[in-house]
Amino acid sequence: MEKENKPQDIPVVKTKNFIAPENEKRTVTAPDGSLIEVDPINDYFCQERPEEYKVKSGAVEKFLNWARAESLWVLGFGTGCGSIEIPPLVTPRFDMYRYGVQMRPTPRQSNVFIISGYLSVKTLKRAIRSYEQMPSPKYVIGLGSCTINGGMYWDSYNTINRLDHYLPVDVYIAGCMPRPEALLAGFAKLKELIKAGKAEKANEYIRNLDWYKANQKKIIKDWNMPDYNW
Amino acid sequence: MQQIIQDIESRFTITDKETRRNDLCFLTVDKLQAISLVTYLRDYQGYASLTLLTAVDWIEEGNFQLTYLLNNPSTRTEIGVRTMIDRENATMESTHHLWENIQTYQRELKEMFGIDFPGSPRIDEDFILEGWDNIPPYRRDFDTKKYSEETYFPRPGRETNDPSTYMKSKLYPND
Numbered sequence: 545m546e547k548e549n550k551p552q553d554i555p556v557v558k559t560k561n562f563i564a565p566e567n568e569k570r571t572v573t574a575p576d577g578s579l580i581e582v583d584p585i586n587d588y589f590c591q592e593r594p595e596e597y598k599v600k601s602g603a604v605e606k607f608l609n610w611a612r613a614e615s616l617w618v619l620g621f622g623t624g625c626g627s628i629e630i631p632p633l634v635t636p637r638f639d640m641y642r643y644g645v646q647m648r649p650t651p652r653q654s655n656v657f658i659i660s661g662y663l664s665v666k667t668l669k670r671a672i673r674s675y676e677q678m679p680s681p682k683y684v685i686g687l688g689s690c691t692i693n694g695g696m697y698w699d700s701y702n703t704i705n706r707l708d709h710y711l712p713v714d715v716y717i718a719g720c721m722p723r724p725e726a727l728l729a730g731f732a733k734l735k736e737l738i739k740a741g742k743a744e745k746a747n748e749y750i751r752n753l754d755w756y757k758a759n760q761k762k763i764i765k766d767w768n769m770p771d772y773n774w
Numbered sequence: 775m776q777q778i779i780q781d782i783e784s785r786f787t788i789t790d791k792e793t794r795r796n797d798l799c800f801l802t803v804d805k806l807q808a809i810s811l812v813t814y815l816r817d818y819q820g821y822a823s824l825t826l827l828t829a830v831d832w833i834e835e836g837n838f839q840l841t842y843l844l845n846n847p848s849t850r851t852e853i854g855v856r857t858m859i860d861r862e863n864a865t866m867e868s869t870h871h872l873w874e875n876i877q878t879y880q881r882e883l884k885e886m887f888g889i890d891f892p893g894s895p896r897i898d899e900d901f902i903l904e905g906w907d908n909i910p911p912y913r914r915d916f917d918t919k920k921y922s923e924e925t926y927f928p929r930p931g932r933e934t935n936d937p938s939t940y941m942k943s944k945l946y947p948n949d
Contacts, residue, residue: 666904693929699919701911702903705926763925765905 564768589770596747597680605741612655612681613738614644616731619654621674624661625721626687632724645731651677656734659711661721662690662703668710669764675711676773682746683738685730686713689720696720709759712745775799775851778819786811790856800841800854808857809867812842816872820846821853824872827879829887833914836861838889842869859889868894886912 567584574580585591599605622630633640634647648654651674663671675684686707689695694705707713714737717730737743749756753772761767779799782788790802803811815821821844830839835858842855859866868891870877880891885901888910900906909916922928942949 664902666902669904693932694922694926698928698932699922701916701918701921703926705922705928709927759927765907766900 567768585770589773591770592772593753594676594750594772596750597744599741609739609741613735616643616645616656616683616734617648617654618645618656618658619651619674619678620647620649621651621657621671622660623663623667623671624688624690626658626660626690629687629721629724629727630658630660633727638724638728640728640731643728643731643735651675652679654678655680655682656685657682657711658685658687658727659691659707659713660687662688662695662697662700663707663710664702665704665763666702668704668760669769671711672760672764673769673773680746681738681743683714683734683743684711684745685727685734686716687727687730688722689718692716692718704763710756712749712756714743714745775849778853781819782811782814785814797849797851798854799852800856802856802858805857805859805866808840808842808855809869812844812855812869813872815844815853815855820848823847824876825852827876827883829883829889829912831861831887831912831914832858833861838864838887840866840883840889864889866891868892868897870894886910888913 569583571579572582632638655678657675659671686692690697691707697703698705704710715730715734717726719726734743757771775796786803786807788801788803792800823845825843825845828841832839837858838861840857840859843852845852866889868880877895880894881897881901883889884897885903891897911918
């Protein structure tokens with residue numbers, strides 16, 4: 545993984561203040577006939593900024609990290625061609641369950657997000673929403689060269705080049721496409737990092753939230769959701 | 775197939791005819807006759823199934839070329855109807871009354887080439903590119919590499935080699 549300085553002086557890009565139709569203020573009729581005003585952006589979403597996770601004292605944190613590392617629940621969200629490399633992991637040949645890794649159907653139940661290949665801008669928007677809905681502690685695995693430098697889609701008008709400008713990536717798995725064995729090696733590496741207490745990219749995301757949000761809003765031009773999707 | 779083409783030639787002004795195979799032929803007509811030709815093929819000659827509608831950007835000639843590829847399931851033959859439309863203010867009559875699935879192709883062409891099909895359902899909604907504010911990306915004057923470099927933070931250090939010169943220098947270093 546490459547270490548670099550994140551510039552903090554990117555101006556916040558102003559986007560059109562556009563709200564999705566389902567999030568607009570409206571009046572609904574309750575079953576008893578009374579009218580209720582609904583403002584989904586304020587009623588259904590939390591507008592507060594997320595807080596950093598505070599590390600507990602030595603032995604406790606070590607135990608927690610061990611427990612986290614041995615139970616990785618993966619969000620079943622496949623983007624791009626890498627999503628075809630994940631299903632074999634559930635088969636007896638590769639069997640990721642023996643490593644404590646399993647697939648979950650919803651972001652609310654998972655803590656590992658595999659970005660499996662190229663991300664178009666449209667998918668990136670959904671990926672950000674899913675990532676922010678995941679409970680802490682959470683980790684991101686970038687699968688394939690598309691997430692590293694754009695891969696073969698490096699000059700495309702609609703796919704991002706570097707995932708780490710939009711989401712915090714803990715582990716990259718290089719290749720086009722990596723085999724399921726490489727994914728298992730990636731999980732092993734992620735476990736190692738978690739146990740050593742080094743998989744703290746989710747905290748970095750919160751610390752540099754403005755920088756990430758400016759990058760995201762630069763390309764997602766119809767930003768019609770809350771700044772942070774709880 | 776030849777009989778059908780002769781029949782079409784007696785009814786429409788075919789400006790160009792290209793027979794690729796025994797079962798595939800492309801006919802070029804002008805914009806005004808295109809809709810009546812595809813309607814004729816659909817209703818009288820059995821070319822009832824729309825395979826695809828696609829466009830080519832002939833930027834040097836200032837034209838878009840539209841191709842309606844029609845399939846006859848009983849004779850297993852295909853006829854492509856080509857027509858040239860002007861690149862400036864590109865519009866074409868919508869044919870969603872003939873095939874419902876052509877709406878999707880028309881939405882795609884509106885977004886990717888900027889070809890308008892007035893009256894086609896949901897034609898103004900975003901299809902794939904949400905909130906796109908540049909010129910349509912499949913037009914050939916859109917520089918996708920430049921756009922990507924300006925927008926998507928390219929990672930430095932990418933090297934590109936021209937395959938032929940690179941392999942030549944690898945395989946025959948003395949030449």
